[in-house]
Amino acid sequence: xxKILKAxxxxxxxxxxxxAFASAKSKTAKGDSATESTAKKEKSKKEKTPKAKKVKFDxxxxxxxxxxxxxxxxxxxxxxxxxxxxxxxxxxxxxxxMHLNGSYLDSAKAxxxxxxxxxxQKVKDxxxxxxxxxxxxxxxxxxxxxxxxxxxxxxxSNAKGVMDSYTGDYKDIISALVAxxxxxxEESEGNLESDNVKNALNAMEQxxxxxNLSAVTSKKPQKYTGKDYDTSAFLSYLGTLxxxxxxxxxxxxxxxxxxxxxxxxxxxxEDVSVPAGMGRLDVVALSxxxxxxxxxxxxxxxxxxxxIVNTPLKFKIVYPVFEKQNHAINSVRxxxxxxxxxxxxxxxxxxxxxxxDVKKKxxxxxxxxxxxxxxxxxxxxxxGMGAVMSADAAMQKANNPLTAKAYDAAILGLNKALDAxxxxxxxxxxxxxxxxxxxxAAGFSVAPGTYSVKVEYLSGNNVVETKEVGDVVVxxxxxxxxxxxxxx
Numbered sequence: 233x234x235k236i237l238k239a240x241x242x243x244x245x246x247x248x249x250x251x252a253f254a255s256a257k258s259k260t261a262k263g264d265s266a267t268e269s270t271a272k273k274e275k276s277k278k279e280k281t282p283k284a285k286k287v288k289f290d291x292x293x294x295x296x297x298x299x300x301x302x303x304x305x306x307x308x309x310x311x312x313x314x315x316x317x318x319x320x321x322x323x324x325x326x327x328x329x330m331h332l333n334g335s336y337l338d339s340a341k342a343x344x345x346x347x348x349x350x351x352x353q354k355v356k357d358x359x360x361x362x363x364x365x366x367x368x369x370x371x372x373x374x375x376x377x378x379x380x381x382x383x384x385x386x387x388x389s390n391a392k393g394v395m396d397s398y399t400g401d402y403k404d405i406i407s408a409l410v411a412x413x414x415x416x417x418e419e420s421e422g423n424l425e426s427d428n429v430k431n432a433l434n435a436m437e438q439x440x441x442x443x444n445l446s447a448v449t450s451k452k453p454q455k456y457t458g459k460d461y462d463t464s465a466f467l468s469y470l471g472t473l474x475x476x477x478x479x480x481x482x483x484x485x486x487x488x489x490x491x492x493x494x495x496x497x498x499x500x501x502e503d504v505s506v507p508a509g510m511g512r513l514d515v516v517a518l519s520x521x522x523x524x525x526x527x528x529x530x531x532x533x534x535x536x537x538x539x540i541v542n543t544p545l546k547f548k549i550v551y552p553v554f555e556k557q558n559h560a561i562n563s564v565r566x567x568x569x570x571x572x573x574x575x576x577x578x579x580x581x582x583x584x585x586x587x588x589d590v591k592k593k594x595x596x597x598x599x600x601x602x603x604x605x606x607x608x609x610x611x612x613x614x615x616g617m618g619a620v621m622s623a624d625a626a627m628q629k630a631n632n633p634l635t636a637k638a639y640d641a642a643i644l645g646l647n648k649a650l651d652a653x654x655x656x657x658x659x660x661x662x663x664x665x666x667x668x669x670x671x672x673a674a675g676f677s678v679a680p681g682t683y684s685v686k687v688e689y690l691s692g693n694n695v696v697e698t699k700e701v702g703d704v705v706v707x708x709x710x711x712x713x714x715x716x717x718x719x720x
Contacts, residue, residue, distance in 0.1 A: 286312035303333040320349055321364040321662055324374070328666035331381060332719050340381035340390070343374050350374070351405060364662050368409050369585035372464040373667050375402065379470040380516065384715040388477035391713075395471045399483070410462050413592060417455070420596040423603040424449070432610035439617040441534070441545050441609070448532050448547055448602055453594040461588045465495040466580040466671040472500045473514055477711045481505070498577050502677050503711045511706035513568065513676045517576050517687050518717040519561040520669030523583035525590050527659035528553040541620060541643055545613070546650050547605045550659035551597040554587040559669050560720045561689045561696055566674040569684040576672035583669060597659060608653045616646030666719070680708045687716040696720055 287308040297305040310326040323346040330339035350366040366374075375398050382390035423429065424445070436443060471487035484504045491498060506512050532547040564576035623639040684702040688695050699716045706712045 289313040303329045307333070317363050318662065319364075320346060320366050321664065323349065324366065324370060324664035325666055327374070328377065328664065331377060331384075332666065332717060336381040336384040340378050340385075343378045343381070347371070347374050347378075367589050367663070368406060368413070369461050369464070369582070369589060370664050370667070371402075371406065371409070372461075372467055373582065373585075373664075376464060376467040376470055376671075377667075379467070379474060380518070380715050383470070383473070383516065383713040388474060388711075388713065391470065391474035392478045392480070395474045395483075395487075398467070398471070406462055410460050413460075417592070417596050420599040423599045424606075426603070429603050429606050432606050435610045436545070436606075436613050439610075439613040441613050441617075443534055443545065443606070443609075447534075448549065448605075451530050451549075452598050453551060453591075455595050456588075456591045458588065458591070460592075461585050463490060463494055464580060464585075465491060465498070466582075468494065469498060469500065469579050469671075469673060470516075473503055473711050473713050476500075476503045476506075476512075477713065479710065495579060498579050498673065500675070503675060506709050506711070507677050509679075509708060510677045511680045511708050512711040513678050513683060513685075513704065513706050514711050514713045515566045515576065515674045515676075515685055515687060516579075516713060516715045517564040517566070517672045517674075517689070518668035518670070518715070519564060519672065519689055519720075520559045521665065521719055522663075522667040522669055523557050523559075523586050524555050524665070525552045525586060525661045525663060526555040527551075527661055528594075529657075529659070531654065541617075541646070543643070543646055543650065545609050546654050547602075547609070548654040548657040549598060549601045549605065550657050551594045551601060552590045552659050552661050553594065554583075554590045557583075560691055561670070561718065562692070563690045564672045564674075565688040565690060567686045567688070568676060568678070570678065572676055572678070574674040574676070576674040579671040579673050581670050582667060586663065593660075601657060601659075605653065605657065608656075609650065612646070612649040612653060616642070616649050620646055668717070668719075675711075678706055680706055682706070685714050685716075687718075689718040689720065 285308060287305065289309045289312055294306055294309050297303075297309070307326045307329050310322045310329070313322050315322060323342065327339055327342040327346055330336075330342055346366075350371055375394060379391045379394045382388070382394060433443060433445075468487050468491035472484050472491060475481075475484035475487065481504060488500050488504050491500060503512050503514065527550055530549045532549065534545040534547065565573065566576055567573045619642040620639070623635070623642040627635040627639045629635075683704045683706060684700065685704055687699045687701075689697045689699070697718045697720060699718060701714050701716065704712060704714055
């Protein structure tokens with residue numbers, strides 16, 4: 233823990249010092265501040281700063297604000313929710329909304345704070361899934377967004393500080409989290425062999441309910457055997473640019489080598505070694521919002537009936553599945569003021585990260601759901617049948633309207649309790665909602681000078697939205713990075 237807290241403290245120091253440096257630099261370097269400008273139609277939106285005041289969360293008002301692009305109100309509502317179990321989840325959403333709102337410094341600071349909170353949480357709090365701690369891909373994406381925010385502010389030094397923090401301690405933390413996920417997967421295979429579950433099954437049998445366990449577990453998802461998500465191509469790409477922009481060719485090559493193993497289609501060779509007399513202009517385009525997970529529910533009804541009641545056990549087994557989506561943007565075109573045009577190369581599709589995370593957790597959550605169903609049904613069966621048997625005994629002694637009514641009420645209560653189990657069983661489909669769907673990039677080797685950049689977000693051949701960045705100053709011998717975002 234001391235090591236983790238030390239990493240947070242180091243990262244925080246880097247952020248503070250780099251931000252101060254960026255502020256001082258902006259006073260003397262017009263070009264750096266100019267790179268933050270956008271087309272006039274975007275300028276007023278991008279200069280907004282989220283309100284510090286917290287607002288009580290209201291779903292309808294939140295949806296309306298989000299639909300209208302009023303991200304500042306959405307951020308205030310998320311900060312005002314006060315949910316302890318979803319605090320990290322709400323923070324991740326607020327952090328990304330700050331970025332979408334153009335509040336890059338606020339977003340960078342907020343992501344740093346959220347990372348500190350995540351590093352103090354287990355992957356799953358006590359394996360119950362109650363407290364949201366952030367997935368592995370969300371932790372890597374948080375680093376990437378901190379670096380992206382730094383580049384959006386024209387502060388390559390801060391971007392390097394982010395990557396220094398990642399290479400210092402966080403790579404080991406990510407590896408430990410992946411290992412912990414595997415341990416949880418293995419432990420979940422023994423859920424149905426636990427003493428609690430065995431005792432619950434015995435109690436159900438004594439109450440007159442028998443359970444065909446093989447019928448309940450027959451549709452269990454296959455165990456995930458694919459590659460773990462422990463390396464982000466986007467983070468590796470940004471790391472290459474961050475070190476190259478700060479003259480650290482050795483570390484730039486290290487990140488370029490990692491990028492080559494996960495996405496060889498992205499060429500950063502001229503960022504690591506800029507052609508003589510030239511500068512490098514890299515345009516990072518973040519498009520859409522990340523794909524979502526949903527609940528796959530299989531309901532099983534055990535048909536063995538009690539001798540005196542027509543009441544079966546009801547099982548609802550839930551687990552997450554990846555929900556295929558139709559994203560509006562499928563490509564990006566970048567044009568410079570000198571006439572150079574390129575189709576941006578896909579650096580990373582983050583839907584793949586969600587899908588891997590879902591596949592890894594589906595079987596584990598299925599096992600957990602089966603165990604929950606057994607424990608809940610056992611409690612309902614024992615309590616409910618106790619009430620039914622008492623009511624039946626009373627009716628046997630004195631068969632009258634009152635005892636008959638009490639018996640009917642006991643049967644109704646048992647059925648309601650069993651129905652409530654089905655209603656209450658929900659899959660954990662929580663995730664950060666506003667991370668980008670795709671990160672794309674286009675790199676240009678150009679003569680030193682000042683350029684404007686046009687980024688077109690496309691659906692097929694149709695332009696969905698155009699973003700422009702003006703007065704980008706490119707110096708010889710190093711990359712200059714422009715960040716553009718379209719959340720459609």
